[in-house]
Amino acid sequence: MTEPIIEVSNLAHRYGDFEAVRGISFSVERGEIFSFLGPNGAGKSTAINVLTTLLHLQRGSARVAGFDVATEPARVRESIGIVFQEVTLDRDMTCWEILEFHGSLYRMPHQQRRERIDELLDLVELEGKRDTLTKHLSGGMKRRLEIARGLMTRPKVLFLDEPTIGLDPQTRRRMWDYIKSVNEEGTTIFLTTHYMDEADHLSNRVSIIDHGLIIATGPAWELKNALGEDLIYLETSDDAAAGAALRGMPEVTGVQEKTRGFIAHVSQDGSHLLPRIMEALQGHGIRIHTVNLKKPSMDDVFVHFTGRDLRDEGAERPGAAHSRAMRR
Amino acid sequence: MHLGFLTIYWRDMIRFVRFRTLLISSLVQPALWMAFFGIAMSANFTRLTTDIPPVPGIPNVGYLTFMAAGVIAMTTLFTSLFGGMILLFDKNWGLMREVMASPLPRDHIIFGIALSGMTKSFIQAVIIMVFGIFIGAEFFQGYSPVEVTFSILGILLFVGIFSLGFLFLSAAIAISLETPEPSRSRLLRGCRGS
Ligand SMILES: Nc1ncnc2c1ncn2[C@@H]1O[C@H](COP(=O)(O)OP(=O)(O)O)[C@@H](O)[C@H]1O
Ligand SMILES: [Mg+2]
Numbered sequence: 001m002t003e004p005i006i007e008v009s010n011l012a013h014r015y016g017d018f019e020a021v022r023g024i025s026f027s028v029e030r031g032e033i034f035s036f037l038g039p040n041g042a043g044k045s046t047a048i049n050v051l052t053t054l055l056h057l058q059r060g061s062a063r064v065a066g067f068d069v070a071t072e073p074a075r076v077r078e079s080i081g082i083v084f085q086e087v088t089l090d091r092d093m094t095c096w097e098i099l100e101f102h103g104s105l106y107r108m109p110h111q112q113r114r115e116r117i118d119e120l121l122d123l124v125e126l127e128g129k130r131d132t133l134t135k136h137l138s139g140g141m142k143r144r145l146e147i148a149r150g151l152m153t154r155p156k157v158l159f160l161d162e163p164t165i166g167l168d169p170q171t172r173r174r175m176w177d178y179i180k181s182v183n184e185e186g187t188t189i190f191l192t193t194h195y196m197d198e199a200d201h202l203s204n205r206v207s208i209i210d211h212g213l214i215i216a217t218g219p220a221w222e223l224k225n226a227l228g229e230d231l232i233y234l235e236t237s238d239d240a241a242a243g244a245a246l247r248g249m250p251e252v253t254g255v256q257e258k259t260r261g262f263i264a265h266v267s268q269d270g271s272h273l274l275p276r277i278m279e280a281l282q283g284h285g286i287r288i289h290t291v292n293l294k295k296p297s298m299d300d301v302f303v304h305f306t307g308r309d310l311r312d313e314g315a316e317r318p319g320a321a322h323s324r325a326m327r328r
Numbered sequence: 329m330h331l332g333f334l335t336i337y338w339r340d341m342i343r344f345v346r347f348r349t350l351l352i353s354s355l356v357q358p359a360l361w362m363a364f365f366g367i368a369m370s371a372n373f374t375r376l377t378t379d380i381p382p383v384p385g386i387p388n389v390g391y392l393t394f395m396a397a398g399v400i401a402m403t404t405l406f407t408s409l410f411g412g413m414i415l416l417f418d419k420n421w422g423l424m425r426e427v428m429a430s431p432l433p434r435d436h437i438i439f440g441i442a443l444s445g446m447t448k449s450f451i452q453a454v455i456i457m458v459f460g461i462f463i464g465a466e467f468f469q470g471y472s473p474v475e476v477t478f479s480i481l482g483i484l485l486f487v488g489i490f491s492l493g494f495l496f497l498s499a500a501i502a503i504s505l506e507t508p509e510p511s512r513s514r515l516l517r518g519c520r521g522s
Contacts, residue, residue: 052429077431088422092346093339104335105430133346149426 003066005030005157005188006051011060012212013046020046022212023060028157028190028205033183036192037199037298038209044192045085047209048161051190052082065156078106081150085161085192087142091135095126095145098134099152106153113152120148124178140171147178151187158182160191164198176202196298206298208305215305220298227296227304228253230270232277235261235290242286246277256304261290332432336440337447340414344448358403358452359459366392366399367463393467396460400487403456404449408491411445412498416505438503442495449491450484457483 004027013021021043028034036044049055051064053073062069065079089098096117103113121127124144134142143163150158163179164172179202183189193199199206200220207217216223236242239262243255246264251273254265266273270293281288296304344351370391382388415437418424427437457467457480468476 054425054429074431077429082426082429084422084425086422088425090339090343090423092343097339097342101335101339102426102430104338105332105427105432107330107332107431 002030004028005065006034006190007063008051009061011047011050011057011062013043013050013055013058020212021050024207024209024212024214025060026207026214026217028188031183031186031188032204033179033189033191033202035190035199035203035206036209037194037196037206037302038192039194042194042209043212044194044209045161046212048082048159048190048192052080052159053077078153079156081153081155081158081187083143083146083150083158083160083163085165087146089134089142089145092133094131094133095121095137096130098145099149102149102152108153116152116154120151123151123181124148140167140174143167143171143175144178147175147182151182155187157188157190160189162192162194164193164195172198196302200298208302210306216301220301223301223305224296224298227300228265228267230266230268230273231294231296231300232264232266232270232274233258233261233290233292233294234264234277234281234288236281237287237289241284242281245280245284245286249277249280330433330436333436333439333443335432336427336437337443340441340444341447343414344444354403354407354448354452355455358399358456362392362396362399362456362460362465363463366395366460366465369395389469390464390466392460392463393465396456396465396467399460400453400456400483401490403452404487404491405494407449407452408445408494409498411441411448411491412495412500413502415441415499416502419502438496438499441499442492445495446488446491449487453483453487 006026006028008027009025010023011021011025012019012023024047026034036042036047038044046055050057051062051069053069053076057070064076067075067079069076093101099117099120100113103116108116118127121130124147126141126145126148129137129141129145134145137145147158147160147163150160160179164175167175176198179189179191191198191203203220205218206220206223208215208223216226234242239257243257243262246252247255251266251268252264253267256263256265264277274291274293278288278291373391415424418427424437428434461467468479471479
């Protein structure tokens with residue numbers, strides 16, 4: 001067993017009276033992709049800022065890459081790379097200059113800097129943009145350049161705060177591929193996101209975070225399994241009676257009321273179970289208006305663990321979230 | 329010896345050169361100032377003061393020459409005040425976070441900015457002097473080449489100290505101004521040496 005590369009216990013952070021992070025503990029293993037999934041305002045950036053020493057550690061303890069965040073911040077800084085939530089590229093510098101500046105901030109030797117820049121521009125496919133000012137890059141290119149910058153010093157851990165916020169679907173998929181290939185080369189990745197599919201697709205393990213607390217941690221499939229095998233959505237002539245009838249069936253692990261209808265969590269393959277459920281309900285004289293069968297998604301996982309919909313309040317449309325991120 | 333401030337210096341100079349409007353206005357404006365006001369005013373002043381007998385023992389300089397010194401001081405003042413304020417923009421645009429997250433000691437940010445601000449002031453002072461001589465100011469009348477060299481060094485020394493003073497002042501103000509980022513207190517703490 002090797003020591004985890006990030007180890008956090010009881011970390012809390014408050015802004016004045018407002019408690020943004022309320023005591024979280026987790027650890028990240030070497031070589032994995034770990035994500036924080038939660039709506040805007042959950043405290044993800046705050047947690048990242050504490051781990052990257054940009055915010056002072058107020059309560060709890062955190063070790064990153066073997067160093068204590070509170071007592072050895074300089075060592076932590078040397079060992080990590082960061083991509084911030086908002087774009088932090090100087091508009092009037094070229095891609096090459098951005099990387100050169102970063103390399104010399106970290107005191108990389110001249111020769112090594114040059115080699116690394118070539119290598120990284122190649123990795124993120126920006127060789128052709130070497131002498132282009134960053135203000136002339138597209139959103140996806142800027143993000144790629146920031147990832148390249150985060151990798152300049154060959155960090156042990158790369159922190160990505162909402163890496164694909166505001167990008168179009170194709171560009172997001174490409175970003176995922178980059179992040180995966182970086183991870184395959186041995187960099188541990190810690191990322192935050194409010195996109196369910198991103199956490200699902202990209203990470204080995206996910207922590208669901210809401211209102212400054214971690215609600216559940218585990219591989220995406222495990223979190224989904226907590227909801228059962230399948231979800232069956234039903235609208236009937238008498239939802240209360242139907243719910244009660246279904247609770248009596250051994251295969252039904254849970255029933256969740258909705259504004260109209262309800263969702264039954266089932267522990268077996270739903271497509272085989274569904275005819276039996278319908279028969280049982282008809283036996284009780286209940287008429288079924290609507291039926292829908294689906295695999296649990298990360299959205300369902302989120303609703304299950306937090307009791308509310310990520311779309312309801314926290315998350316905005318990607319476009320709106322992006323413009324907010326840009327302004328901040 | 330950590331030369332991290334040279335990185336900050338390099339970046340700030342790139343911005344100075346690349347931000348065309350600012351570059352041109354900062355170089356041309358003092359010259360224009362001298363050309364328009366200087367020439368017009370000095371003509372008037374010369375007319376008004378021809379009747380006044382020169383005070384014995386005190387060298388007489390033309391109004392343009394007198395004014396050139398003022399323009400140098402004023403330009404240095406504004407460039408330096410603005411030079412430190414650039415940190416404020418950096419903070420608001422989030423550009424400072426990259427530096428804050430790096431192992432660079434905090435005081436190097438201010439050293440780097442001070443050094444680049446001083447360089448800008450030097451460039452401007454030289455341009456004003458050259459342009460001043462071109463339109464008729466008499467800076468080093470009757471000086472030997474050695475004396476001229478010393479005078480120039482003296483002027484640059486003065487400009488350097490003057491601009492550094494204002495750069496540190498404006499940088500300190502910029503850093504302590506309220507921003508949406510919570511990094512202010514950390515930066516200040518860092519500057520006091522950590
Ligand atoms: N500098 C700050 N001052 C006061 N409150 C803040 C500050 N930064 C963040 N917050 C608040 O803390 C909460 C968590 O913010 P943040 O960590 O940015 O969340 P996330 O990254 O998950 O969207 C939010 O409610 C936000 O309004
Ligand atoms: Mg955030």
